[in-house]
Amino acid sequence: MGNFTKWLGAGLGFTFGGPIGAAIGFAIGSFLDGFSEDEFKQEQIDYKRKKKPRNRKDTVNTQSGDFEMSLLVLASIVIKSDGKVDQRELDFVRSQFLSMYGKQRANNAFKLFKGIVKKQISARQVCIQIRENMSHASRLQLIHFLFGIAKADEFVVEAEVEEIKKIAGYLYINQNDFESIKAMFYDASGNAYKILEIEKTVSDDEVKRAYRKMVKKYHPDKLRDLGEEHLKGAKAKFQSIQDAYEKIKNERGM
Structure with missing residues (x-):
């Protein structure tokens, strides 16, 4: 033992x-x-x-x-x-x-x-x-x-x-956070918006605000106390936020 x-x-x-x-x-x-x-x-x-x-x-x-x-x-x-x-x-x-x-x-x-x-x-x-x-x-x-x-x-x-x-x-x-994380594992239409927890009908300014909010929520620094070994998963989750934002920006020509 x-x-x-x-x-x-x-x-x-x-x-x-x-x-x-x-x-x-x-x-x-x-x-x-x-x-x-x-x-x-x-x-x-x-x-x-x-x-x-x-x-x-x-x-x-x-x-x-x-x-x-x-x-x-x-x-x-x-x-x-x-x-x-x-x-x-x-x-x-x-x-x-x-x-x-x-x-x-x-x-x-x-x-x-x-x-x-x-x-x-x-x-x-x-x-x-x-x-x-x-x-x-x-x-x-x-x-x-x-x-x-x-x-x-x-x-x-x-x-x-x-x-x-x-x-x-x-x-x-909560439900929004759950759906956001779930959408990170699917390649479906509209999932980029789900990841940022917004609707397709929002304005460009609202997209930017949502992105900033999600960056704060999912920043890897929030998990520093878990040790370096767990930061890889945190960075993957954070990258999903970046990718979703870039996809929306490209679609809208922002």
Whole structure:
């Protein structure tokens, strides 16, 4: 258990407990012989004793490991939403973790992920834990990553979209933000406007105002606290905003 819990504990805060912590404990027990749920609970108790309590007035500052564990748990829910676990989706998760974390950390994370997938998890309970401890910008990034997983098998089925929509609701992501991120993964007419959260009928000045607003909302600097490893996804999301704006400008001759 030693090296694995050392890896976990190094970057975990709020996800070491609650329903996410329970999923982690189950996952470890699924591949670590002789490890019991009680042992993981003791690890949690020991960790909480060492952890400094967060003041209600403190700024939410999500640790890299917390974001990582939240991704693993939510991804396992989305992957199973269409009734099967597609190998291409698993490969996408693995490739994303390799690009973000490097080989050793990605191998640990994916080993954990394969255990988490086996457990039935309440999306609502997990999302309550996340939204109470994670910034709005970080929650938007989670939704972006989940759509990437759903699209990994080249076809997003309705069950996956509905599951991500349900998760977004639990995370207090509003409908406009959800539709904006969703549109980043489709090449359909009018999607550039959806990404900027405006209608086709708006004026050029309104397009510019919408663009400036979205730049502020999705700027990668808002996710600096998650560590450099998570900025790649943030930059991809930000680039979608740039591309949408350029497409509208070209269409209108702005």
